[in-house]
Amino acid sequence: MTTKEIADKTVQVNEEGFMTDPNEWTQDIAAAIASEEGVSELTPEHWKVIDYSREVGLESGSAPTLRNITKGAGVPTKELFGLFPKGPAKKVAKISGLGKPEGCV
Amino acid sequence: MKNLLILGAGTAGTIVANKMRRLLDNDEWRITIVDQHETHYYQPGFLFIPFGMYSKNDVIKPKRDFIPQGVELIMSPIEAIEPENNRVRLAKDGRILNYDFLVIATGAHTHPEETPGIKENGWHKDVFDFYTIEGAVALAKHLRTWQGGRMVLNVVENPIKCPVAPLEFLMLADWFFYEQGIRDRVEITYATPLPGAFTKPIASKHLGDILEEKGVKVVPEFYIERVDPDAKKIVSYEEQELEYDLLVTVPLNMGADVIGNSGLGDDLNFIPVDKHTFLSPKYDNMFVLGDAANLPTSKAGSVAHFAVDCFSENFLRYIDGLDMLPTFDGHANCFIESGFGKGLLIDFNYDVEPLPGKYPLPGIGPFSLLQESEMNHWGKMLFRWLYWNTLIKGEEMPLPARMTMAGKWDK
CATH class of the missing domain: 3.50.50.60 (FAD/NAD(P)-binding domain)
Known part of the structure; x- marks a missing residue:
């Protein structure tokens, strides 16, 4: 486990930069990770997705699937790919301070 | 008489029926199980059919063969689950089943x-x-x-x-x-x-x-x-x-349609439950076992089997007014066929990822975790016999329900 300084705060991350403790997350951290991931500005539409993912992720312990986000946050799948281009599932999880989406093995 | 109603006679539901009939007093408890299909499928065997390793006959048996005496089996689709009224409406003859405790084991479907x-x-x-x-x-x-x-x-x-x-x-x-x-x-x-x-x-x-x-x-x-x-x-x-x-x-x-229609499920019709006890957070006499539950572990027969082991002990405490213990740890144990007569084995739970080692006997095995071996392949092949003859009947298996770290190393 390593630590990384994001938005003036030291947080725990895995080797790919996914935060491992969702409680260390702040909105400033989200913005900083987003810009690293090529999402330069977080609009209200982005926040709708992030806020929903945080809510679900803290409850269940893992990042929601795209289908869950689509239904739960009411953002169509195509739009999700527009908001978080190139792998929205991974990007939303990373920006929301939730672990990397995983299978069982 | 108290009524225990089980919905679904797949892997989880059938094991629950068998275990509970043995554990609950016949004079005090009536056990009923409902399913709409006559055939029990050994679902892990589907994987082998495309390659001619198993045929259809290897993976099917009548559900009735596995429902013990003293449990009533009703063949009918389920119209609605009405937990507010402690009852279930069946499609067949508009029959209504009242219950004191409900176990939902309606599975997942493609x-x-x-x-x-x-x-x-x-x-x-x-x-x-x-x-x-x-x-x-x-x-x-x-x-x-x-x-x-x-x-x-x-x-x-x-x-x-x-x-x-x-x-x-x-x-x-x-x-x-x-x-x-x-x-x-x-x-x-x-x-x-x-x-x-x-x-x-x-x-x-x-x-x-x-x-x-x-x-x-x-x-x-x-x-x-x-x-x-x-x-x-x-x-x-x-x-x-x-x-x-x-x-x-x-x-x-997705989970069964009746779950969605009854307003009990999430976006995929899986039902939220406590991840250690399977009790619904909304209804204190409703449990969900097997693939139907919205739990962060694998949807698999081995999980259902370990889950029912933990559930049955807890259910006996619960009906006696004792607190349930948070026993279920998400334990899953899966053989993975890797071809050319070899296989892998993984063993994990909510908190511990698959690790290398020996299973079930530390240092001895005979199965190797996270490593290809012929023994693992034979384990998977023998498992079908165990499934039909031991597991589904709720008999003791020589495997502890909770995961153990013994025999594993974490690197």
Whole structure:
């Protein structure tokens, strides 16, 4: 486990930069990770997705699937790919301070 | 008389019926189990059917054979679950069943119709699934005379039943085509919405390249939008296209329709429950076991079996007014066929990822964790006998329900 300084705060991350403790997350951290991931500005539409993912992720312990986000946050799948281009599932999880989406093995 | 009502006579429901009939007093408890289908499927066996290793007869038996004396089996679709009134409405004769305690074990099912193009003109011609008996048998017939080409295996979305089955399918396919003498004419591609075939750090370290070594191309983070059955290609939301001559799909998995219609489920009709006791947070006499539950562990028979072990002890405490213990730890234990007569084994729970080691006896095995061996393959093959003769009848298995770290090392 390593630590990384994001938005003036030291947080725990895995080797790919996914935060491992969702409680260390702040909105400033989200913005900083987003810009690293090529999402330069977080609009209200982005926040709708992030806020929903945080809510679900803290409850269940893992990042929601795209289908869950689509239904739960009411953002169509195509739009999700527009908001978080190139792998929205991974990007939303990373920006929301939730672990990397995983299978069982 | 108190009524324990079980919905679903699949793996979880059948084990519950058997265990509870033994544990509960016949004079005090009436146990009823409801299911709409007569046939019990040994679902782990579906994987072997496309490759001619099992036939249909190897994986089917009548459900009635496994329901013990003293449990009433009612064959009927379920119209609605009404937990506010402690009753269930059946489709057959408009019958109403009242209960004191309810166990929901209605499972998970595939929904190919949720992805445009899957169930259209290519269905069971060059588009197949292997999670249903019909799909597995149709694919077996197709593969017998297939001359090779591009085979694409696509997982539509997670969670799916038996999350390792797609990996096993790929490795068995590699072996099958080799035996058929056409491996050099088959291109195998695996398109998954996950970031890779293996995502857990230690499993990735030990097994990371096993698919590539077998010549399987992995396309990660592929979110399918639609199948184009005329152009024979699958298209992702990012407009990435993969052409196929044979598409094997693992369609979206969802809980039973009656769960959604009764307003009990999440967006995929899986029911939220306490992850250690299976008690519904909304209704204090409703439990959910097996694939029907919305739990962060694998949807698999081994999990259902360990879960019912934990549940039955807790249920006896609960009806005596004692607090339930948070015993269930998410324990899963899965053999993974890796082809050429070998297999892998993984053992994990909510908190501990699959680790290398020996199982079930520390240092001895006979099974090896996270490592290919012939013994693991034979374990998987013997398991079918154990399933029909021991597990499903709720008899003691020589495996502890909770995961143990003994015999494992964490690197």
